[in-house]
Amino acid sequence: MTGRAARPAPRRAPRRKEHRHERPGRPAPGAGRLGRPRARRARHRRRPARPRPRARRRRRGRARGGPARRPRDDVPRGLRRRPRCGRGCRSGCRRGRRAGAGTPARRLVSRPVAWGEARALARSAAPAPSTERVPLAEALGRVLAEPLVTAIPLPHFASAAMDGWAVCGAPPWRLRADVADDAARPASAAGVLAAASPARLEPGEAVAIVTGAPVPPGAEAVLRVEAGRVDGDILEPIGETGRHDVEGRRHIRPAGAEAAIGDRLLDAGVILTPPRIALAAATGADDLAVRRRPRVALILTGDEVVESGVPASGEVRDSFRVAIPAALRALGAEVVAIHRVGDDDSATRVALTADDVDLVVTTGGTGRSSADHVRTALAAEGADLVVPGLAARPGGPTLLARLPGAGGRLVLGLPGNPLAALLGLVALGAPLLSAWTGTAAASRTVAAARALPGRAHSTGLVPATVVGGAATPAAHLGSGMLRGLAAADVVLVVPPAGVAEGGSVEALPLPWSG
Numbered sequence: 014m015t016g017r018a019a020r021p022a023p024r025r026a027p028r029r030k031e032h033r034h035e036r037p038g039r040p041a042p043g044a045g046r047l048g049r050p051r052a053r054r055a056r057h058r059r060r061p062a063r064p065r066p067r068a069r070r071r072r073r074g075r076a077r078g079g080p081a082r083r084p085r086d087d088v089p090r091g092l093r094r095r096p097r098c099g100r101g102c103r104s105g106c107r108r109g110r111r112a113g114a115g116t117p118a119r120r121l122v123s124r125p126v127a128w129g130e131a132r133a134l135a136r137s138a139a140p141a142p143s144t145e146r147v148p149l150a151e152a153l154g155r156v157l158a159e160p161l162v163t164a165i166p167l168p169h170f171a172s173a174a175m176d177g178w179a180v181c182g183a184p185p186w187r188l189r190a191d192v193a194d195d196a197a198r199p200a201s202a203a204g205v206l207a208a209a210s211p212a213r214l215e216p217g218e219a220v221a222i223v224t225g226a227p228v229p230p231g232a233e234a235v236l237r238v239e240a241g242r243v244d245g246d247i248l249e250p251i252g253e254t255g256r257h258d259v260e261g262r263r264h265i266r267p268a269g270a271e272a273a274i275g276d277r278l279l280d281a282g283v284i285l286t287p288p289r290i291a292l293a294a295a296t297g298a299d300d301l302a303v304r305r306r307p308r309v310a311l312i313l314t315g316d317e318v319v320e321s322g323v324p325a326s327g328e329v330r331d332s333f334r335v336a337i338p339a340a341l342r343a344l345g346a347e348v349v350a351i352h353r354v355g356d357d358d359s360a361t362r363v364a365l366t367a368d369d370v371d372l373v374v375t376t377g378g379t380g381r382s383s384a385d386h387v388r389t390a391l392a393a394e395g396a397d398l399v400v401p402g403l404a405a406r407p408g409g410p411t412l413l414a415r416l417p418g419a420g421g422r423l424v425l426g427l428p429g430n431p432l433a434a435l436l437g438l439v440a441l442g443a444p445l446l447s448a449w450t451g452t453a454a455a456s457r458t459v460a461a462a463r464a465l466p467g468r469a470h471s472t473g474l475v476p477a478t479v480v481g482g483a484a485t486p487a488a489h490l491g492s493g494m495l496r497g498l499a500a501a502d503v504v505l506v507v508p509p510a511g512v513a514e515g516g517s518v519e520a521l522p523l524p525w526s527g
Protein backbone atom coordinates (compact mmCIF):
# COMPACT_ATOMS: atom_id res chain seq x y z
CA MET A 14 0.00 0.00 0.00
CA THR A 15 2.61 2.46 1.05
CA GLY A 16 6.31 2.72 0.92
CA ARG A 17 6.81 1.55 4.46
CA ALA A 18 9.65 -0.82 3.75
CA ALA A 19 12.69 1.34 4.28
CA ARG A 20 12.45 2.63 7.82
CA PRO A 21 15.95 3.36 9.05
CA ALA A 22 17.09 2.71 12.59
CA PRO A 23 15.44 5.13 15.01
CA ARG A 24 17.14 7.20 17.69
CA ARG A 25 14.55 6.28 20.30
CA ALA A 26 12.64 3.15 21.07
CA PRO A 27 11.56 2.07 17.62
CA ARG A 28 8.18 0.88 16.65
CA ARG A 29 8.13 -2.63 15.32
CA LYS A 30 5.38 -4.66 13.88
CA GLU A 31 5.20 -8.36 13.34
CA HIS A 32 6.09 -9.41 9.86
CA ARG A 33 3.21 -11.71 9.63
CA HIS A 34 3.22 -12.13 5.89
CA GLU A 35 6.88 -12.22 5.20
CA ARG A 36 8.16 -15.34 3.66
CA PRO A 37 10.99 -16.82 5.66
CA GLY A 38 14.31 -16.19 4.02
CA ARG A 39 12.91 -13.42 1.82
CA PRO A 40 13.09 -10.13 3.70
CA ALA A 41 11.48 -7.16 2.07
CA PRO A 42 14.05 -5.30 0.00
CA GLY A 43 15.40 -2.35 1.94
CA ALA A 44 13.79 -3.45 5.18
CA GLY A 45 16.39 -3.58 7.88
CA ARG A 46 15.95 -5.26 11.19
CA LEU A 47 13.74 -2.38 12.27
CA GLY A 48 12.00 -1.80 8.96
CA ARG A 49 8.26 -1.79 8.81
CA PRO A 50 6.99 -4.78 6.96
CA ARG A 51 6.57 -4.26 3.33
CA ALA A 52 4.88 -7.62 3.49
CA ARG A 53 1.71 -5.96 4.84
CA ARG A 54 0.83 -5.58 1.21
CA ALA A 55 0.63 -9.29 0.71
CA ARG A 56 -2.75 -9.72 2.25
CA HIS A 57 -3.51 -13.19 1.07
CA ARG A 58 -0.15 -14.77 1.09
CA ARG A 59 0.22 -17.79 3.23
CA ARG A 60 1.56 -17.39 6.74
CA PRO A 61 5.20 -18.21 7.29
CA ALA A 62 5.65 -21.92 7.77
CA ARG A 63 7.40 -21.32 11.10
CA PRO A 64 5.99 -18.58 13.27
CA ARG A 65 8.40 -16.41 15.23
CA PRO A 66 9.52 -18.13 18.45
CA ARG A 67 7.63 -16.97 21.55
CA ALA A 68 10.83 -16.03 23.38
CA ARG A 69 11.82 -13.54 20.71
CA ARG A 70 8.45 -11.88 20.80
CA ARG A 71 8.71 -11.44 24.54
CA ARG A 72 12.16 -9.90 24.21
CA ARG A 73 10.91 -7.41 21.68
CA GLY A 74 8.00 -6.50 23.88
CA ARG A 75 10.31 -5.75 26.79
CA ALA A 76 12.68 -3.76 24.59
CA ARG A 77 9.79 -1.46 23.65
CA GLY A 78 8.80 -1.11 27.28
CA GLY A 79 5.32 -2.25 26.34
CA PRO A 80 3.08 -4.35 28.51
CA ALA A 81 2.78 -8.07 28.08
CA ARG A 82 0.25 -8.94 25.43
CA ARG A 83 -3.29 -9.23 26.63
CA PRO A 84 -4.37 -12.82 27.07
CA ARG A 85 -6.46 -13.88 24.13
CA ASP A 86 -9.43 -14.75 26.27
CA ASP A 87 -9.93 -11.11 27.33
CA VAL A 88 -10.70 -10.20 23.77
CA PRO A 89 -14.25 -10.74 22.55
CA ARG A 90 -14.49 -13.53 20.06
CA GLY A 91 -15.48 -11.31 17.20
CA LEU A 92 -12.26 -9.32 17.26
CA ARG A 93 -9.66 -11.83 18.33
CA ARG A 94 -6.47 -11.93 16.36
CA ARG A 95 -6.44 -15.27 14.70
CA PRO A 96 -6.41 -16.66 11.21
CA ARG A 97 -9.39 -15.25 9.46
CA CYS A 98 -8.79 -16.09 5.89
CA GLY A 99 -9.42 -19.55 4.60
CA ARG A 100 -6.00 -19.36 3.00
CA GLY A 101 -4.18 -18.84 6.29
CA CYS A 102 -3.89 -15.07 6.03
CA ARG A 103 -3.98 -13.27 9.41
CA SER A 104 -4.27 -9.75 8.06
CA GLY A 105 -7.90 -9.41 9.01
CA CYS A 106 -9.36 -10.72 5.84
CA ARG A 107 -12.43 -12.73 6.71
CA ARG A 108 -12.57 -14.82 3.61
CA GLY A 109 -13.78 -18.25 4.30
CA ARG A 110 -14.95 -17.47 7.85
CA ARG A 111 -18.39 -18.32 9.02
CA ALA A 112 -20.20 -16.03 11.46
CA GLY A 113 -20.90 -17.70 14.78
CA ALA A 114 -24.49 -17.84 15.95
CA GLY A 115 -25.58 -15.46 18.70
CA THR A 116 -22.84 -12.85 18.26
CA PRO A 117 -23.74 -9.41 16.89
CA ALA A 118 -23.12 -9.47 13.17
CA ARG A 119 -21.13 -6.20 13.12
CA ARG A 120 -18.57 -7.60 15.50
CA LEU A 121 -18.02 -10.68 13.47
CA VAL A 122 -18.02 -9.26 10.01
CA SER A 123 -14.97 -7.09 9.54
CA ARG A 124 -15.37 -7.09 5.78
CA PRO A 125 -14.85 -3.52 4.58
CA VAL A 126 -18.17 -1.80 4.06
CA ALA A 127 -19.02 -0.39 0.62
CA TRP A 128 -18.70 3.37 0.23
CA GLY A 129 -22.37 4.37 0.17
CA GLU A 130 -23.36 1.98 2.95
CA ALA A 131 -20.48 3.07 5.18
CA ARG A 132 -21.42 6.74 4.79
CA ALA A 133 -25.07 5.98 5.53
CA LEU A 134 -24.04 4.00 8.65
CA ALA A 135 -21.93 6.95 9.81
CA ARG A 136 -24.84 9.36 9.32
CA SER A 137 -27.27 7.16 11.19
CA ALA A 138 -24.82 6.63 14.08
CA ALA A 139 -25.05 10.34 14.95
CA PRO A 140 -27.37 11.39 17.76
CA ALA A 141 -30.02 14.03 17.05
CA PRO A 142 -28.55 17.55 17.03
CA SER A 143 -28.95 19.52 20.28
CA THR A 144 -29.01 23.26 20.81
CA GLU A 145 -27.35 25.88 23.01
CA ARG A 146 -27.36 29.70 23.01
CA VAL A 147 -24.10 31.58 22.51
CA PRO A 148 -23.30 35.31 22.48
CA LEU A 149 -22.74 36.75 19.01
CA ALA A 150 -19.02 37.07 19.79
CA GLU A 151 -18.79 33.27 20.03
CA ALA A 152 -21.05 32.42 17.14
CA LEU A 153 -18.54 32.49 14.28
CA GLY A 154 -18.45 29.13 12.48
CA ARG A 155 -21.31 27.70 14.52
CA VAL A 156 -24.39 26.13 12.92
CA LEU A 157 -27.56 28.16 13.40
CA ALA A 158 -30.16 26.02 15.14
CA GLU A 159 -33.26 28.18 14.57
CA PRO A 160 -34.16 30.42 11.66
CA LEU A 161 -33.30 34.09 12.19
CA VAL A 162 -36.63 35.98 12.02
CA THR A 163 -36.52 39.72 12.45
CA ALA A 164 -38.82 41.38 14.96
CA ILE A 165 -38.10 44.85 13.56
CA PRO A 166 -38.04 46.22 10.02
CA LEU A 167 -34.58 46.71 8.54
CA PRO A 168 -33.74 49.57 8.55
CA HIS A 169 -36.16 50.30 11.33
CA PHE A 170 -36.46 54.05 10.50
CA ALA A 171 -36.00 56.10 7.34
CA SER A 172 -32.55 57.65 7.35
CA ALA A 173 -30.16 59.76 5.32
CA ALA A 174 -27.65 57.88 3.19
CA MET A 175 -25.44 60.97 2.67
CA ASP A 176 -24.27 64.03 4.55
CA GLY A 177 -26.17 67.11 3.27
CA TRP A 178 -29.68 68.49 3.55
CA ALA A 179 -33.06 66.82 3.65
CA VAL A 180 -35.23 68.75 1.21
CA CYS A 181 -38.92 68.99 0.41
CA GLY A 182 -40.38 70.31 -2.86
CA ALA A 183 -38.57 72.21 -5.61
CA PRO A 184 -35.48 74.45 -5.10
CA PRO A 185 -34.56 76.95 -3.87
CA TRP A 186 -35.24 75.96 -0.27
CA ARG A 187 -35.28 77.94 2.92
CA LEU A 188 -32.95 76.38 5.49
CA ARG A 189 -34.85 75.78 8.64
CA ALA A 190 -33.09 77.51 11.51
CA ASP A 191 -34.32 75.12 14.19
CA VAL A 192 -31.70 72.45 13.38
CA ALA A 193 -28.05 73.35 13.01
CA ASP A 194 -25.45 71.16 11.30
CA ASP A 195 -23.96 69.77 14.46
CA ALA A 196 -27.25 69.32 16.21
CA ALA A 197 -28.29 66.96 13.41
CA ARG A 198 -25.32 64.66 14.00
CA PRO A 199 -26.37 61.96 16.43
CA ALA A 200 -23.70 61.23 19.01
CA SER A 201 -24.98 57.69 19.53
CA ALA A 202 -27.81 55.33 18.70
CA ALA A 203 -29.72 57.00 21.49
CA GLY A 204 -29.04 60.29 19.73
CA VAL A 205 -30.51 58.87 16.52
CA LEU A 206 -33.62 57.76 18.33
CA ALA A 207 -33.92 61.05 20.22
CA ALA A 208 -33.81 62.84 16.90
CA ALA A 209 -36.27 60.39 15.40
CA SER A 210 -39.20 62.78 15.40
CA PRO A 211 -37.95 66.04 13.89
CA ALA A 212 -40.56 68.54 12.82
CA ARG A 213 -42.22 67.86 9.47
CA LEU A 214 -40.58 69.51 6.44
CA GLU A 215 -42.92 71.58 4.34
CA PRO A 216 -42.46 72.21 0.57
CA GLY A 217 -39.67 74.73 0.02
CA GLU A 218 -37.92 73.79 3.29
CA ALA A 219 -34.57 72.06 3.89
CA VAL A 220 -32.74 70.94 6.98
CA ALA A 221 -29.10 69.88 7.51
CA ILE A 222 -28.66 66.14 8.06
CA VAL A 223 -25.86 63.60 8.45
CA THR A 224 -25.55 60.04 7.17
CA GLY A 225 -27.60 57.65 9.28
CA ALA A 226 -29.77 60.30 10.95
CA PRO A 227 -33.54 59.95 10.75
CA VAL A 228 -35.00 62.05 7.94
CA PRO A 229 -37.82 64.35 9.00
CA PRO A 230 -41.31 63.48 7.81
CA GLY A 231 -41.98 65.17 4.48
CA ALA A 232 -38.35 64.87 3.28
CA GLU A 233 -38.24 63.81 -0.36
CA ALA A 234 -34.48 63.62 -0.98
CA VAL A 235 -31.11 64.32 0.55
CA LEU A 236 -29.01 66.84 -1.37
CA ARG A 237 -25.36 65.93 -0.82
CA VAL A 238 -23.25 68.62 0.81
CA GLU A 239 -20.98 68.80 -2.26
CA ALA A 240 -23.98 69.34 -4.54
CA GLY A 241 -25.55 72.35 -2.75
CA ARG A 242 -24.73 76.00 -2.18
CA VAL A 243 -25.94 78.04 0.83
CA ASP A 244 -26.43 81.79 0.64
CA GLY A 245 -27.74 83.17 3.90
CA ASP A 246 -30.60 80.83 4.71
CA ILE A 247 -31.25 79.89 1.07
CA LEU A 248 -30.09 76.52 -0.32
CA GLU A 249 -29.72 75.71 -4.02
CA PRO A 250 -28.52 72.61 -5.86
CA ILE A 251 -25.27 72.84 -7.86
CA GLY A 252 -25.34 71.66 -11.47
CA GLU A 253 -26.32 68.26 -12.77
CA THR A 254 -25.36 66.37 -9.61
CA GLY A 255 -27.57 68.49 -7.41
CA ARG A 256 -30.47 68.31 -9.81
CA HIS A 257 -30.00 64.55 -10.04
CA ASP A 258 -30.07 64.15 -6.22
CA VAL A 259 -33.32 66.05 -5.96
CA GLU A 260 -35.20 64.86 -9.04
CA GLY A 261 -34.10 61.29 -8.41
CA ARG A 262 -35.39 61.57 -4.80
CA ARG A 263 -32.09 60.07 -3.80
CA HIS A 264 -30.15 59.25 -0.64
CA ILE A 265 -33.03 58.34 1.65
CA ARG A 266 -33.04 54.79 3.00
CA PRO A 267 -36.67 53.94 3.58
CA ALA A 268 -37.66 51.95 6.67
CA GLY A 269 -38.15 48.24 5.89
CA ALA A 270 -36.25 48.40 2.56
CA GLU A 271 -34.17 45.35 3.52
CA ALA A 272 -36.66 43.38 5.61
CA ALA A 273 -40.16 43.63 6.99
CA ILE A 274 -41.15 42.50 10.48
CA GLY A 275 -41.35 38.68 10.49
CA ASP A 276 -39.07 38.14 7.47
CA ARG A 277 -36.91 35.00 7.73
CA LEU A 278 -33.37 36.21 7.18
CA LEU A 279 -31.38 33.00 7.75
CA ASP A 280 -32.39 29.36 7.69
CA ALA A 281 -31.56 26.88 10.42
CA GLY A 282 -28.50 24.83 9.47
CA VAL A 283 -26.42 27.62 7.94
CA ILE A 284 -22.89 28.24 9.16
CA LEU A 285 -22.56 31.59 10.93
CA THR A 286 -20.19 33.79 8.93
CA PRO A 287 -19.23 37.39 9.80
CA PRO A 288 -22.00 38.95 7.62
CA ARG A 289 -24.60 36.56 9.07
CA ILE A 290 -23.57 37.51 12.60
CA ALA A 291 -23.72 41.18 11.58
CA LEU A 292 -27.22 40.63 10.17
CA ALA A 293 -28.34 39.03 13.45
CA ALA A 294 -26.93 42.00 15.34
CA ALA A 295 -28.86 44.40 13.07
CA THR A 296 -32.10 42.72 14.14
CA GLY A 297 -31.22 43.42 17.76
CA ALA A 298 -30.08 39.89 18.70
CA ASP A 299 -27.47 39.54 21.44
CA ASP A 300 -27.15 35.77 21.25
CA LEU A 301 -28.17 32.99 18.89
CA ALA A 302 -29.36 29.40 19.17
CA VAL A 303 -26.68 27.17 17.65
CA ARG A 304 -26.14 23.43 17.39
CA ARG A 305 -24.02 22.10 20.18
CA ARG A 306 -20.58 21.04 18.96
CA PRO A 307 -19.79 17.39 19.66
CA ARG A 308 -16.93 17.28 22.17
CA VAL A 309 -14.04 15.22 20.89
CA ALA A 310 -10.99 13.58 22.45
CA LEU A 311 -8.13 12.92 20.03
CA ILE A 312 -5.79 10.00 20.63
CA LEU A 313 -2.56 9.98 18.66
CA THR A 314 -0.85 6.59 18.64
CA GLY A 315 2.58 5.44 17.55
CA ASP A 316 5.89 5.00 19.39
CA GLU A 317 7.75 6.42 16.43
CA VAL A 318 5.82 9.68 16.27
CA VAL A 319 7.54 12.84 17.53
CA GLU A 320 5.67 16.06 18.00
CA SER A 321 8.24 18.76 17.40
CA GLY A 322 11.35 19.48 15.44
CA VAL A 323 12.95 17.60 12.62
CA PRO A 324 12.44 13.86 13.06
CA ALA A 325 15.52 11.69 13.39
CA SER A 326 15.96 8.70 11.15
CA GLY A 327 13.23 6.22 12.04
CA GLU A 328 11.09 8.83 13.72
CA VAL A 329 8.00 10.28 12.10
CA ARG A 330 6.95 13.88 12.66
CA ASP A 331 3.35 14.04 13.82
CA SER A 332 1.03 15.41 11.16
CA PHE A 333 -2.17 15.27 13.16
CA ARG A 334 -2.06 17.14 16.47
CA VAL A 335 -2.81 20.48 14.87
CA ALA A 336 -4.39 19.47 11.57
CA ILE A 337 -7.04 17.07 12.82
CA PRO A 338 -8.48 19.38 15.51
CA ALA A 339 -8.65 22.12 12.85
CA ALA A 340 -10.41 19.79 10.40
CA LEU A 341 -12.79 18.60 13.12
CA ARG A 342 -13.59 22.17 14.02
CA ALA A 343 -14.38 22.90 10.38
CA LEU A 344 -16.74 19.92 10.51
CA GLY A 345 -18.55 21.35 13.55
CA ALA A 346 -16.86 19.47 16.39
CA GLU A 347 -14.53 20.66 19.11
CA VAL A 348 -11.44 18.84 20.33
CA VAL A 349 -11.30 19.22 24.11
CA ALA A 350 -8.56 16.70 24.94
CA ILE A 351 -5.53 15.29 23.13
CA HIS A 352 -3.69 12.17 24.27
CA ARG A 353 -0.46 10.72 22.97
CA VAL A 354 -0.20 7.01 23.55
CA GLY A 355 2.53 4.70 22.39
CA ASP A 356 1.86 1.35 20.81
CA ASP A 357 0.36 0.11 24.01
CA ASP A 358 -2.90 -1.69 24.48
CA SER A 359 -3.72 -0.66 28.03
CA ALA A 360 -2.75 3.00 27.47
CA THR A 361 -5.02 3.01 24.42
CA ARG A 362 -7.86 1.55 26.48
CA VAL A 363 -7.40 4.12 29.23
CA ALA A 364 -7.36 6.99 26.73
CA LEU A 365 -10.54 5.74 25.03
CA THR A 366 -12.57 6.40 28.16
CA ALA A 367 -10.52 9.12 29.88
CA ASP A 368 -12.63 12.13 29.02
CA ASP A 369 -16.20 13.30 29.19
CA VAL A 370 -16.64 13.56 25.44
CA ASP A 371 -19.14 12.56 22.76
CA LEU A 372 -16.65 11.24 20.25
CA VAL A 373 -13.13 9.83 20.36
CA VAL A 374 -10.95 10.11 17.26
CA THR A 375 -7.84 7.94 17.10
CA THR A 376 -4.98 8.05 14.62
CA GLY A 377 -2.85 5.08 13.62
CA GLY A 378 -2.91 1.62 15.07
CA THR A 379 -5.93 0.48 13.06
CA GLY A 380 -3.96 -2.39 11.54
CA ARG A 381 -3.75 -5.88 12.91
CA SER A 382 -0.08 -6.19 13.74
CA SER A 383 1.21 -6.55 17.30
CA ALA A 384 2.02 -2.82 17.33
CA ASP A 385 -1.55 -1.79 16.44
CA HIS A 386 -3.87 -1.52 19.42
CA VAL A 387 -6.94 0.39 18.40
CA ARG A 388 -9.01 -2.63 17.38
CA THR A 389 -7.94 -4.78 20.33
CA ALA A 390 -8.49 -1.93 22.80
CA LEU A 391 -11.96 -1.35 21.37
CA ALA A 392 -12.72 -5.05 21.57
CA ALA A 393 -11.49 -5.22 25.15
CA GLU A 394 -13.74 -2.27 26.02
CA GLY A 395 -16.68 -4.16 24.52
CA ALA A 396 -17.15 -1.79 21.59
CA ASP A 397 -19.43 -2.59 18.72
CA LEU A 398 -18.07 -1.94 15.25
CA VAL A 399 -20.49 0.22 13.28
CA VAL A 400 -18.17 0.40 10.27
CA PRO A 401 -15.27 -2.08 10.63
CA GLY A 402 -13.46 -0.79 7.56
CA LEU A 403 -14.11 1.03 4.35
CA ALA A 404 -14.01 -0.46 0.85
CA ALA A 405 -12.12 2.62 -0.30
CA ARG A 406 -8.47 3.60 -0.91
CA PRO A 407 -6.76 5.40 0.67
CA GLY A 408 -8.43 5.29 4.06
CA GLY A 409 -9.56 1.66 3.93
CA PRO A 410 -8.75 0.85 7.58
CA THR A 411 -10.94 3.73 8.85
CA LEU A 412 -13.43 2.40 11.38
CA LEU A 413 -16.38 3.65 13.37
CA ALA A 414 -17.23 1.95 16.65
CA ARG A 415 -19.54 2.49 19.58
CA LEU A 416 -18.42 1.93 23.15
CA PRO A 417 -20.90 0.37 25.54
CA GLY A 418 -22.53 2.41 28.29
CA ALA A 419 -25.26 4.97 28.67
CA GLY A 420 -23.73 7.53 26.33
CA GLY A 421 -22.75 5.00 23.68
CA ARG A 422 -19.70 7.09 22.90
CA LEU A 423 -18.55 6.83 19.29
CA VAL A 424 -14.98 6.17 18.22
CA LEU A 425 -13.68 7.15 14.78
CA GLY A 426 -10.48 5.22 14.11
CA LEU A 427 -8.33 6.89 11.43
CA PRO A 428 -5.38 5.11 9.83
CA GLY A 429 -1.87 6.33 10.56
CA ASN A 430 -0.85 7.15 7.01
CA PRO A 431 -1.43 10.91 6.76
CA LEU A 432 -3.37 10.99 3.47
CA ALA A 433 -5.39 7.94 4.52
CA ALA A 434 -6.22 9.58 7.87
CA LEU A 435 -7.44 12.84 6.39
CA LEU A 436 -9.43 11.06 3.71
CA GLY A 437 -10.88 8.75 6.37
CA LEU A 438 -12.04 11.89 8.13
CA VAL A 439 -13.66 13.14 4.91
CA ALA A 440 -15.16 9.71 4.25
CA LEU A 441 -16.73 8.90 7.64
CA GLY A 442 -16.14 11.94 9.88
CA ALA A 443 -17.87 14.37 7.52
CA PRO A 444 -21.18 12.48 7.19
CA LEU A 445 -21.18 11.63 10.91
CA LEU A 446 -20.67 15.24 11.95
CA SER A 447 -22.96 16.74 9.35
CA ALA A 448 -25.79 14.56 10.69
CA TRP A 449 -24.74 15.35 14.26
CA THR A 450 -24.77 19.13 13.69
CA GLY A 451 -27.73 19.06 11.31
CA THR A 452 -25.93 20.53 8.32
CA ALA A 453 -26.44 19.58 4.70
CA ALA A 454 -23.84 17.13 3.38
CA ALA A 455 -22.61 18.89 0.27
CA SER A 456 -21.20 17.25 -2.83
CA ARG A 457 -21.20 18.19 -6.47
CA THR A 458 -20.56 16.62 -9.81
CA VAL A 459 -17.58 17.60 -11.95
CA ALA A 460 -16.15 16.36 -15.23
CA ALA A 461 -13.06 14.16 -15.18
CA ALA A 462 -10.34 16.02 -17.10
CA ARG A 463 -8.79 12.63 -17.79
CA ALA A 464 -9.81 9.01 -17.37
CA LEU A 465 -9.89 7.86 -13.75
CA PRO A 466 -9.17 4.15 -13.46
CA GLY A 467 -11.30 2.21 -11.00
CA ARG A 468 -10.10 -0.46 -8.59
CA ALA A 469 -11.90 -3.73 -8.16
CA HIS A 470 -14.16 -3.83 -5.11
CA SER A 471 -13.20 -0.46 -3.74
CA THR A 472 -13.96 3.20 -4.24
CA GLY A 473 -11.04 5.44 -5.13
CA LEU A 474 -10.67 8.68 -3.17
CA VAL A 475 -8.70 11.04 -5.36
CA PRO A 476 -7.74 14.57 -4.24
CA ALA A 477 -8.06 16.80 -7.30
CA THR A 478 -7.97 20.38 -8.46
CA VAL A 479 -10.98 21.78 -10.33
CA VAL A 480 -10.66 24.38 -13.05
CA GLY A 481 -13.72 25.41 -15.05
CA GLY A 482 -15.70 22.41 -13.78
CA ALA A 483 -13.04 19.88 -14.89
CA ALA A 484 -11.17 17.90 -12.26
CA THR A 485 -7.55 16.79 -12.53
CA PRO A 486 -6.07 14.44 -9.92
CA ALA A 487 -3.34 16.07 -7.88
CA ALA A 488 0.22 14.73 -7.97
CA HIS A 489 1.78 12.97 -4.96
CA LEU A 490 -1.14 10.89 -3.78
CA GLY A 491 0.66 8.10 -1.92
CA SER A 492 -1.13 7.14 1.26
CA GLY A 493 1.74 8.42 3.39
CA MET A 494 1.99 11.72 1.50
CA LEU A 495 0.33 15.09 1.97
CA ARG A 496 1.37 17.23 -1.01
CA GLY A 497 -1.52 16.13 -3.21
CA LEU A 498 -4.18 16.87 -0.63
CA ALA A 499 -2.51 20.16 0.27
CA ALA A 500 -2.93 21.25 -3.37
CA ALA A 501 -6.44 19.85 -3.86
CA ASP A 502 -9.82 21.58 -4.05
CA VAL A 503 -11.99 18.46 -3.77
CA VAL A 504 -11.87 14.70 -3.31
CA LEU A 505 -13.18 12.72 -6.27
CA VAL A 506 -15.18 9.60 -5.48
CA VAL A 507 -14.19 7.15 -8.20
CA PRO A 508 -16.41 4.07 -8.43
CA PRO A 509 -14.85 0.61 -8.96
CA ALA A 510 -15.74 0.80 -12.67
CA GLY A 511 -13.69 3.99 -13.07
CA VAL A 512 -14.66 7.14 -14.94
CA ALA A 513 -14.00 7.84 -18.61
CA GLU A 514 -12.34 11.08 -19.69
CA GLY A 515 -15.01 13.79 -19.65
CA GLY A 516 -17.34 11.61 -17.58
CA SER A 517 -19.15 12.85 -14.49
CA VAL A 518 -17.65 12.14 -11.10
CA GLU A 519 -18.81 13.06 -7.60
CA ALA A 520 -16.58 15.64 -5.88
CA LEU A 521 -16.64 15.97 -2.10
CA PRO A 522 -15.72 19.31 -0.58
CA LEU A 523 -12.72 19.50 1.73
CA PRO A 524 -13.89 20.37 5.24
CA TRP A 525 -11.32 23.11 5.60
CA SER A 526 -12.01 24.90 2.33
CA GLY A 527 -15.21 26.50 3.62
Ligand SMILES: Nc1nc2c(c(=O)[nH]1)N[C@H]1C(S)=C(S)[C@@H](COP(=O)(O)OP(=O)(O)OC[C@H]3O[C@@H](n4cnc5c(N)ncnc54)[C@H](O)[C@@H]3O)O[C@H]1N2
Nearest residue numbers: 014053104315329331332333377378379380428429430433
Ligand atom coordinates in the same frame (compact mmCIF):
# COMPACT_ATOMS: atom_id res chain seq x y z
N1 LIG B 1 -0.98 -6.50 6.16
C1 LIG B 1 -1.58 -5.37 5.94
N2 LIG B 1 -0.92 -4.25 6.21
C2 LIG B 1 -1.50 -3.07 6.00
C3 LIG B 1 -2.80 -3.02 5.49
C4 LIG B 1 -3.48 -4.21 5.22
O1 LIG B 1 -4.62 -4.23 4.78
N3 LIG B 1 -2.83 -5.36 5.48
N4 LIG B 1 -3.35 -1.79 5.26
C5 LIG B 1 -2.46 -0.69 5.01
C6 LIG B 1 -3.15 0.54 4.99
S1 LIG B 1 -4.18 0.77 3.68
C7 LIG B 1 -2.96 1.51 5.92
S2 LIG B 1 -3.66 3.06 5.73
C8 LIG B 1 -2.14 1.31 7.09
C9 LIG B 1 -2.90 1.67 8.38
O2 LIG B 1 -2.06 1.45 9.43
P1 LIG B 1 -2.38 1.88 10.90
O3 LIG B 1 -3.65 2.60 11.03
O4 LIG B 1 -2.19 0.70 11.75
O5 LIG B 1 -1.29 2.98 11.16
P2 LIG B 1 0.16 2.76 11.72
O6 LIG B 1 0.66 1.45 11.30
O7 LIG B 1 0.13 3.09 13.14
O8 LIG B 1 0.92 3.89 10.93
C10 LIG B 1 0.98 3.88 9.53
C11 LIG B 1 1.95 4.97 9.08
O9 LIG B 1 1.48 6.22 9.50
C12 LIG B 1 2.46 6.89 10.25
N5 LIG B 1 1.85 7.70 11.29
C13 LIG B 1 1.18 7.26 12.37
N6 LIG B 1 0.79 8.29 13.14
C14 LIG B 1 1.23 9.39 12.53
C15 LIG B 1 1.18 10.76 12.84
N7 LIG B 1 0.59 11.22 13.97
N8 LIG B 1 1.72 11.65 11.97
C16 LIG B 1 2.33 11.22 10.85
N9 LIG B 1 2.44 9.92 10.49
C17 LIG B 1 1.89 9.02 11.33
C18 LIG B 1 3.29 5.77 10.84
O10 LIG B 1 4.54 6.22 11.24
C19 LIG B 1 3.31 4.81 9.69
O11 LIG B 1 4.27 5.19 8.77
O12 LIG B 1 -1.74 -0.03 7.21
C20 LIG B 1 -1.31 -0.63 5.98
N10 LIG B 1 -0.82 -1.91 6.29
Ligand code: MOO
Nearest residue numbers: 407408409433492
Ligand atom coordinates in the same frame (compact mmCIF):
# COMPACT_ATOMS: atom_id res chain seq x y z
O1 MOO C 1 -2.62 3.40 3.05
MO1 MOO C 1 -4.33 2.97 3.32
O2 MOO C 1 -5.42 2.74 1.94
O3 MOO C 1 -4.23 4.04 2.22
O4 MOO C 1 -5.78 3.61 4.09
